[in-house]
Amino acid sequence: MIRFSRLAMIATLALALAPVLPHNASAATDDEVAAHKIALDLAGAFSNDGFKLRDGNWAGPIRPKESIYIQVNLYAGNQYWFCTGATERAKKLLVTVYDETGQLVQSEAYQDGTKAAAGYSPTASGAYIIRIQETEGDPATVCLTYSYK
Amino acid sequence: MPLCRPFSTAVFSIGLAVAFYSVSAVAEPSQLTKDELSKVVKTDSVTVPTPGEIFAALGKEVKPNWQSAYRPPIPTTFTSRPQLALNLGGLIADGYIAVEAEDSQQVKNIGKDIINLAKALGVSKSILARGSSITDFADKSEWNTLKEELEETQNEVKQAMSDEHDQELITLVTLGGWVRGTGVVSSLIVDNYTPGSAKLIRQPALVSFMRAKLKELPEKTRTGDPLVKSLDEKLGDIEKLVVFPKDTVPTLDDVKKLRDTANSIENEISNKQ
Numbered sequence: 001m002i003r004f005s006r007l008a009m010i011a012t013l014a015l016a017l018a019p020v021l022p023h024n025a026s027a028a029t030d031d032e033v034a035a036h037k038i039a040l041d042l043a044g045a046f047s048n049d050g051f052k053l054r055d056g057n058w059a060g061p062i063r064p065k066e067s068i069y070i071q072v073n074l075y076a077g078n079q080y081w082f083c084t085g086a087t088e089r090a091k092k093l094l095v096t097v098y099d100e101t102g103q104l105v106q107s108e109a110y111q112d113g114t115k116a117a118a119g120y121s122p123t124a125s126g127a128y129i130i131r132i133q134e135t136e137g138d139p140a141t142v143c144l145t146y147s148y149k
Numbered sequence: 150m151p152l153c154r155p156f157s158t159a160v161f162s163i164g165l166a167v168a169f170y171s172v173s174a175v176a177e178p179s180q181l182t183k184d185e186l187s188k189v190v191k192t193d194s195v196t197v198p199t200p201g202e203i204f205a206a207l208g209k210e211v212k213p214n215w216q217s218a219y220r221p222p223i224p225t226t227f228t229s230r231p232q233l234a235l236n237l238g239g240l241i242a243d244g245y246i247a248v249e250a251e252d253s254q255q256v257k258n259i260g261k262d263i264i265n266l267a268k269a270l271g272v273s274k275s276i277l278a279r280g281s282s283i284t285d286f287a288d289k290s291e292w293n294t295l296k297e298e299l300e301e302t303q304n305e306v307k308q309a310m311s312d313e314h315d316q317e318l319i320t321l322v323t324l325g326g327w328v329r330g331t332g333v334v335s336s337l338i339v340d341n342y343t344p345g346s347a348k349l350i351r352q353p354a355l356v357s358f359m360r361a362k363l364k365e366l367p368e369k370t371r372t373g374d375p376l377v378k379s380l381d382e383k384l385g386d387i388e389k390l391v392v393f394p395k396d397t398v399p400t401l402d403d404v405k406k407l408r409d410t411a412n413s414i415e416n417e418i419s420n421k422q
Contacts (some may be wrong), residue, residue, distance in 0.1 A: 016386060028353065050293075051295060052201065052205075052293055052296055054195070054199065054300065055297060055300040055301045055303075055304050056193075056194035056195050056197075056199075056300070056304060057194060058190065058192050058194060058195045067185070068190065069181070069185060069186075069188050069189040069190060070189065070190045070191075070192070070195060070196070071190065071191045071196045071354060071358075072196060073190050073196060073198050073354060073355045074198070074202075075198070075202055075203050075205075075206035075349055076206065076348060076349065077203055077206040077210060077345070077349075078202060078206045078209075078344070079210040085320060085365065090317060094338075096177050098181055100353075100354060101178055102180055102181030102182075102185065102186050103179065103181075104177055104178065104179045104180070106194060124348070124351070124395040124396075125206070125349050125350075125351045125352065126351050126352065126353060126354065126377065126395065127354030127355070129181065129186075129189055132400075144195065145195075146195070148202055148205065149205065
């Protein structure tokens with residue numbers, strides 16, 4: 001019960017802060033705020049399993065059949081979930097993980113309409129690339145955040 | 150590949166009827182093209198990990214004595230804004246160390262210093278409430294919440310800097326935290342050396358990202374501020390130590406060199422000019 005209370009507090013805090021925490025410390029658009037809330041909603045679920053949510057996020061426009069590539073730096077031994085959320089004009093997202101050379105790595109994928117995530121446990125520390133694709137839908141705004149443990 | 154246990158648990162905790170699958174089953178290109186690689190976005194808010202992430206990885210390899218990583222209180226009365234920003238980042242890293250040590254008094258002390266530095270930078274208004282919540286969470290031993298609170302504090306400071314058109318300071322807060330985190334991690338690895346822990350110092354893209362951000366600073370700051378100029382040069386020394394192939398295991402001497410270089414930079418940052 002205590003754990004759930006704490007998690008509820010974290011989730012509430014994260015959602016409450018969503019409007020004031022834009023990417024790159026610049027003003028967020030309404031669509032970016034909306035996409036961030038969707039990504040946080042998904043990421044919050046992993047908190048139940050001890051994943052700590054990063055406060056940082058990236059948000060921006062995405063077009064159907066196009067991809068966005070974002071570099072992250074990961075540590076061997078940690079487990080990560082990369083969570084994305086998009087505004088409703090997007091119908092389907094896909095998140096995949098590539099290593100620093102651009103080679104696809106095997107990750108666990110979650111997909112549910114405008115929410116998608118990839119789970120990955122690196123065996124080597126270093127840079128990785130998160131690829132976000134809008135596989136169905138119209139031009140939209142997408143947000144990436146991640147959690148780790 | 151079956152889901153590993155922690156991921157499986159997380160899957161069920163979502164409680165939604167959705168599809169989980171291995172990406173290898175999806176028709177994905179196995180190799181990004183040069184054109185795709187040229188489009189990779191690097192951003193302070195996602196590309197740079199928090200100190201908490203490397204501390205978490207280190208804690209799986211060894212049993213660090215986090216209190217041994219404490220340092221004496223640093224001055225909070227610098228007159229140079231770049232130096233204030235660098236030290237603010239370092240203090241936030243200190244906060245993560247105190248959280249790992251589960252030392253509520255140390256967390257509260259650092260929280261006060263963070264507020265003092267933020268005041269000196271003129272960005273304290275937005276984070277005064279944070280100081281209060283850091284104290285509350287420390288009193289309640291809410292360690293995981295505190296890690297998130299520390300990052301939120303840092304991001305709120307950066308947001309305030311952005312609002313005040315102080316973009317250059319954002320880079321320096323990030324850099325200060327990374328230098329302090331690197332110094333602490335390398336010191337703890339030296340004290341508890343294992344091949345697995347030593348491989349954690351591999352951060353090739355991170356240093357090049359930091360150096361690129363420094364190059365974006367206004368000329369006045371980059372070459373006119375002696376501390377920033379020196380940092381740029383010393384980051385080159387660090388880069389040589391953290392760039393190595395994935396399967397290479399740094400020796401104890403390699404890690405000691407990184408510790409000494411990072412600590413030397415950290416001392417330069419925290420000494421009053």
